[in-house]
Amino acid sequence: MKRLLLSMLAVASLLGAPGAQAGDARPMAEDPQVEARLISISEELRCLVCQNESLAASRAELAQDLRREVRSQIQAGKTDAEIRDYLVSRYGDFVLYRPPVKPTTWLLWFGPFLLLAAAVFGLIRFLRQRAAQAPAPALSAADKAAAQALLAEAASSDSPPKNTP
Amino acid sequence: MKRFLIPLALFLVLVGFLAVGLNRDPHEVPSPLVGKPAPAFTLTRLEGANQQFSPTDMRGKVWLLNVWASWCVSCRAEHPLLVAFAKEGGLPIVGLNYKEVRGDGETDARQLSASDELALTRKRAAGWLAQHGNPYQLSVLDMDGRVGIDYGVYGVPETYLIDKAGVIRYKQIGPITPEALRDKILPLAQKLDKES
Numbered sequence: 001m002k003r004l005l006l007s008m009l010a011v012a013s014l015l016g017a018p019g020a021q022a023g024d025a026r027p028m029a030e031d032p033q034v035e036a037r038l039i040s041i042s043e044e045l046r047c048l049v050c051q052n053e054s055l056a057a058s059r060a061e062l063a064q065d066l067r068r069e070v071r072s073q074i075q076a077g078k079t080d081a082e083i084r085d086y087l088v089s090r091y092g093d094f095v096l097y098r099p100p101v102k103p104t105t106w107l108l109w110f111g112p113f114l115l116l117a118a119a120v121f122g123l124i125r126f127l128r129q130r131a132a133q134a135p136a137p138a139l140s141a142a143d144k145a146a147a148q149a150l151l152a153e154a155a156s157s158d159s160p161p162k163n164t165p
Numbered sequence: 166m167k168r169f170l171i172p173l174a175l176f177l178v179l180v181g182f183l184a185v186g187l188n189r190d191p192h193e194v195p196s197p198l199v200g201k202p203a204p205a206f207t208l209t210r211l212e213g214a215n216q217q218f219s220p221t222d223m224r225g226k227v228w229l230l231n232v233w234a235s236w237c238v239s240c241r242a243e244h245p246l247l248v249a250f251a252k253e254g255g256l257p258i259v260g261l262n263y264k265e266v267r268g269d270g271e272t273d274a275r276q277l278s279a280s281d282e283l284a285l286t287r288k289r290a291a292g293w294l295a296q297h298g299n300p301y302q303l304s305v306l307d308m309d310g311r312v313g314i315d316y317g318v319y320g321v322p323e324t325y326l327i328d329k330a331g332v333i334r335y336k337q338i339g340p341i342t343p344e345a346l347r348d349k350i351l352p353l354a355q356k357l358d359k360e361s
Contacts (some may be wrong), residue, residue, distance in 0.1 A: 048194060048319035049320070062310075062319055069314050072255045089197060089201075090314060090316070094195075118183045
Protein backbone atom coordinates (compact mmCIF):
# COMPACT_ATOMS: atom_id res chain seq x y z
CA MET A 1 0.00 0.00 0.00
CA LYS A 2 2.78 2.30 0.95
CA ARG A 3 4.60 1.37 -2.24
CA LEU A 4 1.54 2.09 -4.35
CA LEU A 5 1.17 5.48 -2.75
CA LEU A 6 4.82 6.22 -3.36
CA SER A 7 4.62 5.26 -7.00
CA MET A 8 1.50 7.33 -7.46
CA LEU A 9 3.33 10.23 -5.91
CA ALA A 10 6.23 9.67 -8.26
CA VAL A 11 3.93 9.65 -11.27
CA ALA A 12 2.20 12.76 -10.04
CA SER A 13 5.47 14.57 -9.56
CA LEU A 14 6.58 13.56 -13.07
CA LEU A 15 3.35 14.84 -14.56
CA GLY A 16 3.62 18.02 -12.56
CA ALA A 17 7.18 18.71 -13.61
CA PRO A 18 7.70 18.05 -17.34
CA GLY A 19 11.34 19.04 -17.15
CA ALA A 20 12.06 16.55 -14.39
CA GLN A 21 15.55 15.06 -14.48
CA ALA A 22 15.74 11.30 -14.59
CA GLY A 23 19.31 10.45 -15.53
CA ASP A 24 19.56 8.20 -18.58
CA ALA A 25 15.87 8.26 -19.39
CA ARG A 26 15.65 12.01 -19.53
CA PRO A 27 15.82 12.45 -23.33
CA MET A 28 12.80 10.17 -23.69
CA ALA A 29 10.63 12.78 -22.06
CA GLU A 30 11.92 15.56 -24.26
CA ASP A 31 10.05 14.70 -27.42
CA PRO A 32 8.26 11.37 -27.78
CA GLN A 33 8.00 11.84 -31.54
CA VAL A 34 11.75 12.19 -31.94
CA GLU A 35 12.30 9.14 -29.76
CA ALA A 36 9.80 7.09 -31.75
CA ARG A 37 11.61 7.97 -34.97
CA LEU A 38 14.96 7.29 -33.33
CA ILE A 39 13.79 3.80 -32.40
CA SER A 40 12.27 3.07 -35.80
CA ILE A 41 15.50 4.14 -37.55
CA SER A 42 17.92 2.51 -35.18
CA GLU A 43 16.13 -0.83 -35.14
CA GLU A 44 17.05 -1.14 -38.79
CA LEU A 45 20.70 -0.36 -38.17
CA ARG A 46 23.43 -2.63 -36.97
CA CYS A 47 25.70 -1.85 -34.09
CA LEU A 48 29.27 -2.18 -35.37
CA VAL A 49 30.70 -3.26 -32.05
CA CYS A 50 28.24 -6.02 -31.16
CA GLN A 51 27.43 -6.94 -34.71
CA ASN A 52 24.35 -9.01 -34.04
CA GLU A 53 22.60 -6.29 -32.10
CA SER A 54 20.65 -3.43 -33.53
CA LEU A 55 21.61 0.11 -32.79
CA ALA A 56 18.39 0.43 -30.81
CA ALA A 57 19.17 -2.51 -28.55
CA SER A 58 22.91 -2.22 -28.06
CA ARG A 59 24.41 -0.82 -24.91
CA ALA A 60 27.81 -0.41 -26.49
CA GLU A 61 29.45 2.96 -26.13
CA LEU A 62 29.53 3.53 -29.87
CA ALA A 63 25.83 2.67 -30.19
CA GLN A 64 25.01 5.33 -27.62
CA ASP A 65 27.06 7.86 -29.56
CA LEU A 66 25.37 6.88 -32.80
CA ARG A 67 21.92 7.14 -31.26
CA ARG A 68 22.81 10.58 -30.02
CA GLU A 69 23.98 11.46 -33.52
CA VAL A 70 20.75 10.14 -35.07
CA ARG A 71 18.71 12.03 -32.49
CA SER A 72 20.46 15.30 -33.20
CA GLN A 73 19.97 14.79 -36.93
CA ILE A 74 16.26 14.14 -36.40
CA GLN A 75 16.06 17.34 -34.40
CA ALA A 76 17.90 19.12 -37.21
CA GLY A 77 15.02 18.14 -39.50
CA LYS A 78 16.72 15.44 -41.58
CA THR A 79 14.57 12.73 -43.15
CA ASP A 80 14.95 9.06 -42.23
CA ALA A 81 16.52 8.34 -45.61
CA GLU A 82 19.06 11.15 -45.21
CA ILE A 83 20.09 9.85 -41.80
CA ARG A 84 20.47 6.31 -43.09
CA ASP A 85 22.51 7.59 -46.05
CA TYR A 86 24.75 9.51 -43.69
CA LEU A 87 25.52 6.40 -41.64
CA VAL A 88 26.01 4.28 -44.75
CA SER A 89 28.44 6.87 -46.12
CA ARG A 90 30.47 6.53 -42.90
CA TYR A 91 30.19 2.86 -42.04
CA GLY A 92 29.13 1.22 -45.30
CA ASP A 93 26.17 -0.97 -46.22
CA PHE A 94 27.13 -3.17 -43.30
CA VAL A 95 25.15 -0.94 -40.92
CA LEU A 96 21.93 -1.77 -42.74
CA TYR A 97 20.12 -4.91 -41.68
CA ARG A 98 18.36 -4.92 -45.07
CA PRO A 99 21.10 -4.81 -47.67
CA PRO A 100 20.27 -2.65 -50.72
CA VAL A 101 19.77 -4.28 -54.12
CA LYS A 102 22.81 -3.41 -56.23
CA PRO A 103 25.26 -5.34 -58.43
CA THR A 104 27.45 -6.49 -55.52
CA THR A 105 24.44 -7.86 -53.65
CA TRP A 106 22.66 -9.45 -56.61
CA LEU A 107 23.99 -12.88 -55.70
CA LEU A 108 22.70 -12.41 -52.15
CA TRP A 109 19.24 -11.30 -53.26
CA PHE A 110 18.69 -13.52 -56.28
CA GLY A 111 20.98 -16.46 -55.45
CA PRO A 112 18.28 -18.41 -53.58
CA PHE A 113 15.85 -18.03 -56.47
CA LEU A 114 18.57 -19.12 -58.86
CA LEU A 115 19.14 -22.23 -56.75
CA LEU A 116 15.41 -22.90 -56.63
CA ALA A 117 15.12 -22.53 -60.41
CA ALA A 118 18.06 -24.89 -60.92
CA ALA A 119 16.51 -27.44 -58.56
CA VAL A 120 13.11 -27.28 -60.31
CA PHE A 121 14.82 -27.62 -63.69
CA GLY A 122 16.75 -30.64 -62.42
CA LEU A 123 13.61 -32.25 -61.00
CA ILE A 124 11.63 -31.78 -64.24
CA ARG A 125 14.46 -33.23 -66.26
CA PHE A 126 14.74 -36.18 -63.92
CA LEU A 127 10.99 -36.89 -64.05
CA ARG A 128 10.90 -36.60 -67.84
CA GLN A 129 13.83 -38.92 -68.19
CA ARG A 130 12.20 -41.47 -65.96
CA ALA A 131 8.88 -41.29 -67.86
CA ALA A 132 10.65 -41.64 -71.19
CA GLN A 133 12.58 -44.68 -70.09
CA ALA A 134 11.50 -47.96 -71.80
CA PRO A 135 9.20 -50.05 -69.60
CA ALA A 136 10.79 -53.03 -67.92
CA PRO A 137 11.39 -55.90 -70.40
CA ALA A 138 8.64 -58.50 -70.51
CA LEU A 139 9.13 -61.73 -68.62
CA SER A 140 10.64 -64.48 -70.68
CA ALA A 141 8.46 -67.56 -71.21
CA ALA A 142 10.70 -69.74 -69.05
CA ASP A 143 10.64 -67.25 -66.15
CA LYS A 144 6.88 -66.94 -66.38
CA ALA A 145 6.43 -70.68 -66.22
CA ALA A 146 8.76 -70.93 -63.22
CA ALA A 147 6.87 -68.17 -61.39
CA GLN A 148 3.51 -69.80 -62.05
CA ALA A 149 4.81 -73.10 -60.81
CA LEU A 150 5.96 -71.50 -57.57
CA LEU A 151 2.62 -69.75 -57.07
CA ALA A 152 0.67 -72.93 -57.71
CA GLU A 153 2.85 -74.78 -55.26
CA ALA A 154 2.17 -72.16 -52.56
CA ALA A 155 -1.59 -72.19 -53.19
CA SER A 156 -1.89 -75.99 -53.03
CA SER A 157 0.18 -76.26 -49.88
CA ASP A 158 -1.91 -77.38 -46.87
CA SER A 159 0.04 -75.51 -44.26
CA PRO A 160 0.82 -71.97 -45.33
CA PRO A 161 3.58 -70.22 -43.33
CA LYS A 162 2.26 -69.16 -39.92
CA ASN A 163 3.09 -65.54 -40.24
CA THR A 164 1.01 -64.91 -43.34
CA PRO A 165 -2.49 -63.76 -42.53
CA MET B 166 29.89 -42.22 -62.29
CA LYS B 167 28.43 -39.00 -63.65
CA ARG B 168 25.76 -38.89 -60.96
CA PHE B 169 28.45 -38.51 -58.31
CA LEU B 170 30.15 -35.67 -60.12
CA ILE B 171 27.33 -33.18 -59.60
CA PRO B 172 27.11 -33.52 -55.79
CA LEU B 173 30.91 -33.45 -55.64
CA ALA B 174 30.99 -30.24 -57.65
CA LEU B 175 28.31 -28.68 -55.42
CA PHE B 176 30.24 -29.73 -52.34
CA LEU B 177 33.43 -28.17 -53.68
CA VAL B 178 31.59 -24.92 -54.39
CA LEU B 179 30.30 -24.95 -50.79
CA VAL B 180 33.81 -25.60 -49.49
CA GLY B 181 35.03 -22.67 -51.57
CA PHE B 182 32.44 -20.31 -50.10
CA LEU B 183 33.17 -21.50 -46.56
CA ALA B 184 36.92 -21.23 -47.04
CA VAL B 185 36.58 -17.60 -48.07
CA GLY B 186 33.87 -16.75 -45.56
CA LEU B 187 35.43 -18.36 -42.52
CA ASN B 188 38.82 -16.79 -43.14
CA ARG B 189 37.42 -13.30 -43.06
CA ASP B 190 37.46 -11.25 -39.91
CA PRO B 191 33.88 -10.07 -39.42
CA HIS B 192 35.16 -7.15 -37.39
CA GLU B 193 36.92 -5.71 -40.40
CA VAL B 194 34.19 -3.81 -42.14
CA PRO B 195 35.56 -2.25 -45.32
CA SER B 196 35.29 1.51 -45.08
CA PRO B 197 33.24 3.33 -47.70
CA LEU B 198 35.42 6.36 -47.05
CA VAL B 199 38.40 4.99 -48.96
CA GLY B 200 38.61 7.06 -52.12
CA LYS B 201 36.52 9.86 -50.62
CA PRO B 202 37.71 13.20 -49.26
CA ALA B 203 38.61 13.07 -45.58
CA PRO B 204 35.69 14.60 -43.63
CA ALA B 205 36.43 18.12 -42.52
CA PHE B 206 36.74 19.05 -38.87
CA THR B 207 38.30 21.65 -36.68
CA LEU B 208 39.44 20.47 -33.29
CA THR B 209 41.47 21.76 -30.41
CA ARG B 210 45.04 20.51 -30.29
CA LEU B 211 46.51 18.65 -27.39
CA GLU B 212 49.65 20.76 -27.38
CA GLY B 213 48.39 24.33 -27.15
CA ALA B 214 45.48 25.80 -25.29
CA ASN B 215 44.09 27.74 -28.21
CA GLN B 216 45.57 25.93 -31.15
CA GLN B 217 43.25 24.31 -33.64
CA PHE B 218 43.83 21.82 -36.39
CA SER B 219 41.92 20.98 -39.52
CA PRO B 220 42.78 18.33 -42.17
CA THR B 221 43.09 21.08 -44.76
CA ASP B 222 46.25 22.17 -42.93
CA MET B 223 47.92 19.07 -44.35
CA ARG B 224 47.14 19.80 -48.00
CA GLY B 225 50.03 18.89 -50.24
CA LYS B 226 51.32 16.23 -47.90
CA VAL B 227 50.77 12.51 -47.68
CA TRP B 228 50.01 11.83 -44.04
CA LEU B 229 48.55 9.41 -41.54
CA LEU B 230 45.65 10.09 -39.22
CA ASN B 231 45.92 7.70 -36.30
CA VAL B 232 43.00 7.30 -33.89
CA TRP B 233 44.19 6.58 -30.37
CA ALA B 234 43.31 6.85 -26.69
CA SER B 235 45.17 6.11 -23.51
CA TRP B 236 42.56 3.52 -22.44
CA CYS B 237 42.94 1.63 -25.70
CA VAL B 238 44.90 -1.57 -25.15
CA SER B 239 45.61 -2.30 -28.80
CA CYS B 240 47.03 1.21 -29.19
CA ARG B 241 49.69 0.22 -26.73
CA ALA B 242 50.55 -2.70 -29.02
CA GLU B 243 50.96 -0.58 -32.14
CA HIS B 244 52.53 2.41 -30.45
CA PRO B 245 56.20 1.31 -30.49
CA LEU B 246 55.89 0.76 -34.23
CA LEU B 247 54.53 4.26 -34.71
CA VAL B 248 57.27 5.76 -32.55
CA ALA B 249 59.97 3.95 -34.54
CA PHE B 250 58.30 4.91 -37.81
CA ALA B 251 58.14 8.57 -36.81
CA LYS B 252 61.82 8.53 -35.80
CA GLU B 253 62.77 7.30 -39.25
CA GLY B 254 60.82 10.26 -40.58
CA GLY B 255 58.46 8.03 -42.53
CA LEU B 256 55.30 10.09 -42.80
CA PRO B 257 53.79 12.87 -40.75
CA ILE B 258 51.35 11.32 -38.29
CA VAL B 259 48.48 13.27 -36.78
CA GLY B 260 46.90 11.75 -33.70
CA LEU B 261 43.17 11.85 -33.22
CA ASN B 262 42.71 11.37 -29.52
CA TYR B 263 39.32 9.68 -29.38
CA LYS B 264 37.04 10.06 -26.35
CA GLU B 265 39.91 10.09 -23.92
CA VAL B 266 37.64 10.50 -20.89
CA ARG B 267 34.25 9.30 -22.12
CA GLY B 268 35.57 6.18 -23.79
CA ASP B 269 37.09 5.01 -20.56
CA GLY B 270 34.32 3.20 -18.76
CA GLU B 271 35.64 4.02 -15.33
CA THR B 272 35.01 7.75 -15.39
CA ASP B 273 31.55 9.19 -15.69
CA ALA B 274 32.13 12.16 -17.94
CA ARG B 275 28.58 13.39 -17.48
CA GLN B 276 29.51 14.50 -14.01
CA LEU B 277 32.34 16.64 -15.30
CA SER B 278 32.03 20.15 -16.61
CA ALA B 279 33.30 20.77 -20.14
CA SER B 280 36.42 22.53 -18.91
CA ASP B 281 37.14 19.80 -16.35
CA GLU B 282 36.77 17.18 -19.06
CA LEU B 283 39.15 19.08 -21.31
CA ALA B 284 41.70 19.39 -18.52
CA LEU B 285 41.43 15.70 -17.67
CA THR B 286 41.71 14.77 -21.35
CA ARG B 287 44.88 16.82 -21.74
CA LYS B 288 46.37 15.41 -18.57
CA ARG B 289 45.73 11.79 -19.49
CA ALA B 290 46.67 12.09 -23.16
CA ALA B 291 49.86 14.04 -22.48
CA GLY B 292 50.77 11.69 -19.65
CA TRP B 293 50.36 8.66 -21.86
CA LEU B 294 52.47 10.17 -24.64
CA ALA B 295 55.18 11.14 -22.15
CA GLN B 296 55.24 7.57 -20.92
CA HIS B 297 55.08 5.72 -24.25
CA GLY B 298 56.69 8.21 -26.61
CA ASN B 299 55.10 10.68 -28.98
CA PRO B 300 55.12 9.77 -32.68
CA TYR B 301 52.67 12.52 -33.58
CA GLN B 302 53.39 15.75 -35.30
CA LEU B 303 50.40 16.94 -33.34
CA SER B 304 47.31 15.49 -31.70
CA VAL B 305 43.76 16.74 -31.70
CA LEU B 306 41.12 16.09 -29.07
CA ASP B 307 37.84 14.50 -30.10
CA MET B 308 36.27 14.41 -26.69
CA ASP B 309 32.71 13.44 -27.61
CA GLY B 310 33.57 11.20 -30.57
CA ARG B 311 31.67 13.23 -33.15
CA VAL B 312 34.62 13.43 -35.53
CA GLY B 313 35.13 9.73 -34.95
CA ILE B 314 31.62 9.06 -36.24
CA ASP B 315 32.34 11.21 -39.30
CA TYR B 316 35.38 9.05 -39.99
CA GLY B 317 33.48 5.83 -39.39
CA VAL B 318 35.55 4.92 -36.35
CA TYR B 319 34.14 1.92 -34.52
CA GLY B 320 37.15 0.42 -32.84
CA VAL B 321 40.33 2.13 -31.77
CA PRO B 322 43.03 2.10 -33.09
CA GLU B 323 42.29 2.95 -36.68
CA THR B 324 44.59 4.67 -39.13
CA TYR B 325 43.85 6.56 -42.32
CA LEU B 326 46.32 7.26 -45.10
CA ILE B 327 45.41 10.58 -46.68
CA ASP B 328 46.88 11.91 -49.92
CA LYS B 329 47.98 15.37 -50.97
CA ALA B 330 44.51 16.32 -52.15
CA GLY B 331 42.99 15.29 -48.83
CA VAL B 332 41.48 12.02 -50.08
CA ILE B 333 41.50 8.94 -47.86
CA ARG B 334 43.39 6.23 -49.72
CA TYR B 335 43.67 3.46 -47.18
CA LYS B 336 42.22 2.55 -43.81
CA GLN B 337 43.85 0.24 -41.31
CA ILE B 338 41.34 -1.19 -38.85
CA GLY B 339 42.96 -2.28 -35.63
CA PRO B 340 46.64 -1.90 -34.79
CA ILE B 341 49.13 -1.31 -37.60
CA THR B 342 51.26 -4.40 -37.99
CA PRO B 343 54.82 -4.30 -39.36
CA GLU B 344 53.52 -6.27 -42.37
CA ALA B 345 50.71 -3.80 -43.07
CA LEU B 346 53.17 -0.92 -42.81
CA ARG B 347 55.74 -2.57 -45.08
CA ASP B 348 53.43 -4.15 -47.64
CA LYS B 349 50.53 -1.73 -47.86
CA ILE B 350 50.97 1.66 -46.26
CA LEU B 351 54.55 2.47 -47.28
CA PRO B 352 54.31 1.39 -50.95
CA LEU B 353 51.03 3.27 -51.33
CA ALA B 354 52.44 6.35 -49.59
CA GLN B 355 55.48 6.35 -51.89
CA LYS B 356 53.23 6.10 -54.90
CA LEU B 357 51.02 8.91 -53.64
CA ASP B 358 54.04 11.04 -52.89
CA LYS B 359 55.02 10.99 -56.57
CA GLU B 360 51.59 12.20 -57.60
CA SER B 361 51.26 15.93 -57.72
